[in-house]
Amino acid sequence: MKLQVALDTLTLEDCLTLLEETKGSVDIAEVGTPFIIEEGMRPVREFKKHFPDIEVLADAKIMDAGELEAETAFKAGADIVTVLGASNDETILGAVKAAKKYHGKIMIDMIAVKNLEERTKEIDAMGVDYICVHTAFDVQSSGKDPLDELKIVNRVIQHAQSAVAGGVKLSTIDAIVEEGAGIIVVGGAICNAQARAEAAKEMKRHLR
Numbered sequence: 001m002k003l004q005v006a007l008d009t010l011t012l013e014d015c016l017t018l019l020e021e022t023k024g025s026v027d028i029a030e031v032g033t034p035f036i037i038e039e040g041m042r043p044v045r046e047f048k049k050h051f052p053d054i055e056v057l058a059d060a061k062i063m064d065a066g067e068l069e070a071e072t073a074f075k076a077g078a079d080i081v082t083v084l085g086a087s088n089d090e091t092i093l094g095a096v097k098a099a100k101k102y103h104g105k106i107m108i109d110m111i112a113v114k115n116l117e118e119r120t121k122e123i124d125a126m127g128v129d130y131i132c133v134h135t136a137f138d139v140q141s142s143g144k145d146p147l148d149e150l151k152i153v154n155r156v157i158q159h160a161q162s163a164v165a166g167g168v169k170l171s172t173i174d175a176i177v178e179e180g181a182g183i184i185v186v187g188g189a190i191c192n193a194q195a196r197a198e199a200a201k202e203m204k205r206h207l208r
């Protein structure tokens with residue numbers, strides 16, 4: 001199980017400090033979607049330069065032009081790139097093609113996918129590496145629990161590993177660990193903590 005820290009709203013400088021502080025706890029540094037909108041691929045390059053031992057995920061949430069956009073992120077040094085599960089199959093397959101070329105990985109973000117079971121089966125057969133259930137920022141306050149979706153994905157996947165994102169915190173991580181996931185993504189619960197290094201360490205301690 002890997003711990004991925006989602007870096008969405010911090011400055012580049014603060015992210016580099018956070019990654020230094022949390023060394024040994026964080027397996028994957030995510031350049032979050034808002035960060036990409038702000039800075040493009042610069043954080044991907046900088047994270048790779050300063051922390052060559054940490055995997056870097058570009059949360060590009062690709063929806064079209066899969067091969068082209070994934071290639072841009074892989075060329076910048078990303079190890080993993082996200083593509084939306086709601087995209088056309090051609091987009092996902094294009095991104096998988098780029099991943100093969102650059103020896104990278106594709107994570108499919110199932111955010112807002114309605115036919116989760118059926119779509120997971122289809123996507124699992126496309127050669128992607130991770131299928132991530134994701135409670136969107138915009139619906140987290142509704143109290144939506146990602147566990148039900150994670151159970152569906154874990155039940156149907158045969159090739160990919162599962163991942164979970166969206167509002168994960170210390171009080172919810174044990175149930176996720178119990179259910180099982182290849183990657184657990186934590187953003188605010190680490191980035192907004194008073195003691196970020198301790199928060200990341202504690203999260204990591206709960207993983208298997």
Ligand SMILES: O=C(CO)[C@H](O)[C@H](O)COP(=O)(O)O
Nearest residue numbers: 006032166167168186187188
């Ligand atoms: O991709 C995202 C939003 O679309 C976030 O990076 C993801 O939800 C993790 O952050 P948090 O733990 O703060 O919800």
